[in-house]
Amino acid sequence: AVLGKSFERAALSAVSERDSDRLDGLLRQLARKQIVAIESSRPGAEPATYAFVQGLLRDVAYSTLSRHDRRGRHLAAARYFESLADDELAGLVANHFYDAYLAVPDGSQGEEAAVLARVASRAAAVRSIALHANRAALKFIDQALTVTTDPAERAELQVMAASPAWASGSLEDGEGYVRPAVEWYLANGYEAEADDAIATMAGWLLHTSWTEGLRELLESLE
Numbered sequence: 494a495v496l497g498k499s500f501e502r503a504a505l506s507a508v509s510e511r512d513s514d515r516l517d518g519l520l521r522q523l524a525r526k527q528i529v530a531i532e533s534s535r536p537g538a539e540p541a542t543y544a545f546v547q548g549l550l551r552d553v554a555y556s557t558l559s560r561h562d563r564r565g566r567h568l569a570a571a572r573y574f575e576s577l578a579d580d581e582l583a584g585l586v587a588n589h590f591y592d593a594y595l596a597v598p599d600g601s602q603g604e605e606a607a608v609l610a611r612v613a614s615r616a617a618a619v620r621s622i623a624l625h626a627n628r629a630a631l632k633f634i635d636q637a638l639t640v641t642t643d644p645a646e647r648a649e650l651q652v653m654a655a656s657p658a659w660a661s662g663s664l665e666d667g668e669g670y671v672r673p674a675v676e677w678y679l680a681n682g683y684e685a686e687a688d689d690a691i692a693t694m695a696g697w698l699l700h701t702s703w704t705e706g707l708r709e710l711l712e713s714l715e
Contacts, residue, residue, distance in 0.1 A: 495566040565593075
């Protein structure tokens with residue numbers, strides 16, 4: 494259930510910490526009870542992917558896990574996908590670290606998961622921006638902002654979010670990200686960073702011919 498509606502056997506083994514024989518037996522039992530089914534397979538090979546027959550079954554199974562069990566299993570899933578060293582799994586790794594944080598956000602365990610989620614979410618955002626997957630980039634930046642307490646890093650993430658927000662067609666959302674960063678930079682003596690952020694905002698306003706927004710920006714900074 495931690496892995497989602499569908500899952501691969503190898504990932505399930507990593508998350509459940511069960512040996513192959515025991516795991517195969519349990520999967521056969523679940524298949525006979527029509528809880529999971531083989532989603533895809535290769536001729537002459539073991540099933541590639543299993544899936545819950547109904548999404549509700551997955552939701553019920555997930556809800557039975559304690560917060561600490563969810564945290565531990567999401568961490569195990571993240572580390573498994575991370576070990577595959579596949580850039581395409583960056584978002585999956587980030588989501589599992591973030592879900593581990595959400596499961597237990599307080600105390601030392603929450604702090605540990607927050608650090609992992611911050612690093613992974615930022616990496617996933619950078620990759621999404623490079624692929625022009627703007628909505629995905631914003632999702633990962635928002636995740637990173639949720640777990641980031643350092644104000645300078647928060648400002649940097651907010652500036653990073655501006656371009657994918659504008660590219661998604663929302664000038665207001667882009668400005669909503671970058672303006673607080675500009676204000677923090679100016680209030681705390683980061684003049685070079687503030688200039689870069691202002692130039693980023695002004696560039697997009699000029700690119701879109703939003704002269705009213707550009708005028709308001711300049712007036713607010715006088």
